Amino acid sequence: DAKTTQPPSMDCAEGRAANLPCNHSTISGNEYVYWYRQIHSQGPQYIIHGLKNNETNEMASLIITEDRKSSTLILPHATLRDTAVYYCIVIGGTSYGKLTFGQGTILTVHP
Amino acid sequence: GAVVSQHPSWVICKSGTSVKIECRSLDFQATTMFWYRQFPKQSLMLMATSNEGSKATYEQGVEKDKFLINHASLTLSTLTVTSAHPEDSSFYICSARDGRKSNQPQHFGDGTRLSIL
DSSP: OOOOBOOSEEEEETTSOEEEEEEOTTOOTTOEEEEEEEOTTSOOEEEEEESSSOEEOSSOEEEEOTTSSEEEEEETTOOGGGOEEEEEEEEOGGGTTOOOOOOOEEEEEEO | OOOEEEEOSEEEEOTTOOEEEEEEESSSOOSEEEEEEEOTTSOOEEEEEEETTSOOEEOTTOOTTTEEEEEEETTEEEEEETTOOGGGOEEEEEEEEOTTSTTOOOEEOOOEEEEEO
């Protein structure tokens, strides 16, 4: 599976949009981009995933560049409860569903 | 939907005892379950993958005789830490997915914090 690169930490003001970037320049054609987050002392929570089109659900939006080498997770109106570690993971059909977690981005939402 | 329940959430036991952790998918059939371990200030590390009715596949460096995994039904997998020692103290997390459907995300339990005295 392709390796991902994320900034170690980011800050965001409550009520503003949080834009979390992820680089995955070695992604191949059949690999998806998944986003999870982990709030302290809890299991990871699935947020969203996509292949090449932009995706939106009740939690967030995922913007994937046309060349698929990078993506951005957007939390449109961040709240204090969105403070967590956010993981961007690329996974393809040959990995049998195995997720490899990197260090992620620590997002801190402040009042 | 897509709820995974993990039990117990917290356990303390003496060195040398065995501890069983249960992972249940409550509203979907989990053909595949995964077990992870997370040490303080570190990321999740995959320990093993289990498919319903089959033997688990362990990651390199994980002792299969120490970490016994059973996945006998489509809704339940168990991890037994045998003869636990203080170095086994960690946060154990399971996840589950319905592998019969393509590109289904894994859903995680809330984890079990294991402390061995």
